[in-house]
Amino acid sequence: MLSRISRAASRGPSSKVSHTVTGYRSRRGIVQPSGADRASVVDLPSTYKDESHFTPRADMLGFKLGMPQREESLKEKVRPIYLDMQATTPVDPRVLDAMLPYLTDQYGNPHSRTHAYGWEAEQAVEDARKHVADLIAADPKEIIFTSGATETNNMAIKGVARFHKEKKKHVITTQTEHKCVLDSCRKLGEEGFDITYLPVQTNGVISLEELEAAIRPDTSLVSIMTVNNETGVIQPIKEIGALLRKHRGIYFHTDAAQAVGKIPVDVNEMNVDIMSISGHKLYGPKGVGVAYVRRRPRVRLEPILNGGGQERGLRSGTLPTALAVGIGEAARIAKKEMAVSTVSSFVLDDDYARSPFHASCYPSDLPFIQLSSGNDFRAGRDRAHVDALSKRLIEGINANVEHVVRNGDVAGYPGCINLSFSYVEGESLLMALKDIALSSGSACTSASLEPSYVLRALGAAEDMAHSSLRFGLGRFTTEAEVDFVIQQIVRTVHRLREMSPLWEMVQEGIDINSIDWSQSHN
Amino acid sequence: MPPSRRAILSLYQSTLRTSKSFSSYNFRNYFIRRAKGTFRAIQAESDPARVQSLYSEAVQELTVLRRSAIVNQLYGGWRLAVEDQKPERFRSDN
Ligand SMILES: Cc1ncc(COP(=O)(O)O)c(C=O)c1O
Numbered sequence: 001m002l003s004r005i006s007r008a009a010s011r012g013p014s015s016k017v018s019h020t021v022t023g024y025r026s027r028r029g030i031v032q033p034s035g036a037d038r039a040s041v042v043d044l045p046s047t048y049k050d051e052s053h054f055t056p057r058a059d060m061l062g063f064k065l066g067m068p069q070r071e072e073s074l075k076e077k078v079r080p081i082y083l084d085m086q087a088t089t090p091v092d093p094r095v096l097d098a099m100l101p102y103l104t105d106q107y108g109n110p111h112s113r114t115h116a117y118g119w120e121a122e123q124a125v126e127d128a129r130k131h132v133a134d135l136i137a138a139d140p141k142e143i144i145f146t147s148g149a150t151e152t153n154n155m156a157i158k159g160v161a162r163f164h165k166e167k168k169k170h171v172i173t174t175q176t177e178h179k180c181v182l183d184s185c186r187k188l189g190e191e192g193f194d195i196t197y198l199p200v201q202t203n204g205v206i207s208l209e210e211l212e213a214a215i216r217p218d219t220s221l222v223s224i225m226t227v228n229n230e231t232g233v234i235q236p237i238k239e240i241g242a243l244l245r246k247h248r249g250i251y252f253h254t255d256a257a258q259a260v261g262k263i264p265v266d267v268n269e270m271n272v273d274i275m276s277i278s279g280h281k282l283y284g285p286k287g288v289g290v291a292y293v294r295r296r297p298r299v300r301l302e303p304i305l306n307g308g309g310q311e312r313g314l315r316s317g318t319l320p321t322a323l324a325v326g327i328g329e330a331a332r333i334a335k336k337e338m339a340v341s342t343v344s345s346f347v348l349d350d351d352y353a354r355s356p357f358h359a360s361c362y363p364s365d366l367p368f369i370q371l372s373s374g375n376d377f378r379a380g381r382d383r384a385h386v387d388a389l390s391k392r393l394i395e396g397i398n399a400n401v402e403h404v405v406r407n408g409d410v411a412g413y414p415g416c417i418n419l420s421f422s423y424v425e426g427e428s429l430l431m432a433l434k435d436i437a438l439s440s441g442s443a444c445t446s447a448s449l450e451p452s453y454v455l456r457a458l459g460a461a462e463d464m465a466h467s468s469l470r471f472g473l474g475r476f477t478t479e480a481e482v483d484f485v486i487q488q489i490v491r492t493v494h495r496l497r498e499m500s501p502l503w504e505m506v507q508e509g510i511d512i513n514s515i516d517w518s519q520s521h522n
Numbered sequence: 523m524p525p526s527r528r529a530i531l532s533l534y535q536s537t538l539r540t541s542k543s544f545s546s547y548n549f550r551n552y553f554i555r556r557a558k559g560t561f562r563a564i565q566a567e568s569d570p571a572r573v574q575s576l577y578s579e580a581v582q583e584l585t586v587l588r589r590s591a592i593v594n595q596l597y598g599g600w601r602l603a604v605e606d607q608k609p610e611r612f613r614s615d616n
Contacts, residue, residue, distance in 0.1 A: 078601050082548070093591075093594055094583075097589050381556075484603070
């Protein structure tokens with residue numbers, strides 16, 4: 001424990017802090033501060049001419065950044081397939097189509113009240129607000145546009161805690177939250193707030209009893225994410241919301257960046273007071289997000305950005321019309337694709353619908369996809385597609401590779417599958433899989449060689465946390481891609497294991513954990 | 523007046539043709555899959571009013587799809603590793 005503190009303390013100038021921080025540090029060391037001292041200014045190299053000045057960095061795992069020029073033959077460059085839907089999703093072409101008018105002729109400021117340019121932009125923004133509200137069953141007046149889930153999380157956590165700081169000094173969150181939540185809480189800790197970081201069970205879900213036990217009379221905010229971005233674990237938000245309703249004066253914030261548009265979300269059913277949504281996780285553009293802020297009972301928070309008083313005064317600044325339209329259209333499409341139609345309207349097999357009016361392909365015996373959670377929730381087509389791919393991927397890997405562990409609850413969101421391949425190093429695996437864009441965890445931690453704090457919070461052993469890969473499936477992932485991934489993974493894992501002395505020992509039946517490694521070194 | 527079988531079939535063919543003209547592998551396959559699904563739902567619908575509304579929705583979506591396909595042809599279309607495996611399988615016909 002002592003060594004842990006001193007290591008943390010020697011990290012940087014920000015260690016010169018009050019005793020509350022030291023208290024926090026000794027309890028948890030999961031976030032690094034993101035202060036100005038950590039920002040670095042990099043000079044352009046003297047050879048700078050154009051965008052080709054990029055050189056591969058060490059953390060690019062040996063990949064080269066070849067900036068393909070559009071004028072070159074498109075056939076020459078082969079790009080990896082994309083399986084990192086938790087980091088970001090591609091912009092749906094229909095979303096781009098909705099945005100383009102506002103990036104060309106309809107460039108008015110939505111806050112201009114004196115001319116048609118302003119009115120049409122305002123109308124577009126209000127329509128978008130309605131689409132987002134519909135997706136989460138909220139009122140359009142409760143939707144605030146922000147720059148992304150990071151801003152919303154900062155605004156919610158710091159805003160609520162600071163507004164109530166006279167009477168309430170306690171905030172509860174979990175150990176597996178996204179960095180931006182943890183770092184906001186760390187900042188509050190520096191300001192003198194008490195933060196409780198709830199542990200999670202080995203399946204990644206928090207325990208309601210522990211949450212209830214952590215509640216204090218001076219608790220102002222509980223922040224628990226809906227779907228985890230590394231493991232896909234879904235927290236029991238509805239139960240948590242019901243529990244917190246019983247305690248007056250506690251606000252409930254949930255980071256639903258990975259949930260909205262993917263699993264059904266209803267702010268009233270879940271009793272959520274503030275919710276974070278990110279545009280680029282639901283096939284919308286980057287740089288836009290939404291804060292749902294409940295109006296009845298009213299949630300009071302201190303805005304971070306002050307200014308013209310736009311967005312109910314909670315987030316001043318001119319709205320980016322095109323981006324707002326983008327997240328709105330993305331929400332509209334997500335809602336539509338999540339709706340259950342009377343007929344199961346997805347097609348797994350190409351032959352099924354070569355001609356939809358061919359008698360032999362009438363949908364009487366459609367394949368029914370069992371959800372991993374086994375409940376009777378009927379899936380819309382997006383979800384049914386992801387479910388089918390997820391099942392295919394898991395079964396394909398299970399059938400061909402042994403010693404694979406799935407991290408996190410099996411009833412989690414099936415579009416996020418976190419697997420650990422024993423006796424293989426995650427980074428070597430990633431490097432060998434150059435035709436697949438994958439990550440070993442969240443985008444912000446995958447560059448560092450430290451194992452993921454989320455997996456450690458689930459109690460994963462260090463080596464298992466090191467050998468994890470996250471497979472992100474989505475609307476645009478195809479079956480052929482999943483088959484390609486299975487084939488590549490199987491081949492690479494077998495090859496890497498053949499080179500591993502540990503694997504050889506396992507094959508010989510030696511229990512690795514029983515070996516005293518230190519002795520053989522001395 | 524619900525649309526005729528012929529009108530539905532013709533709309534289906536246009537939607538499918540437009541979907542196939544996307545340059546990007548993932549978008550192309552998604553919209554082909556989606557077109558098939560949408561039209562199977564129309565085909566399986568027995569309520570004429572529902573058929574009418576699904577049909578007009580599909581007409582609307584086709585206009586969006588046409589514009590999106592043009593933009594995608596301008597900016598999309600690098601080959602993915604998975605396409606190299608079966609080069610002849612997903613060629614568009616434009
Ligand atoms: C759970 C979660 N919260 C917040 C974020 C950050 O969102 P944004 O990029 O919109 O700021 C992400 C994505 O990285 C996320 O996965």
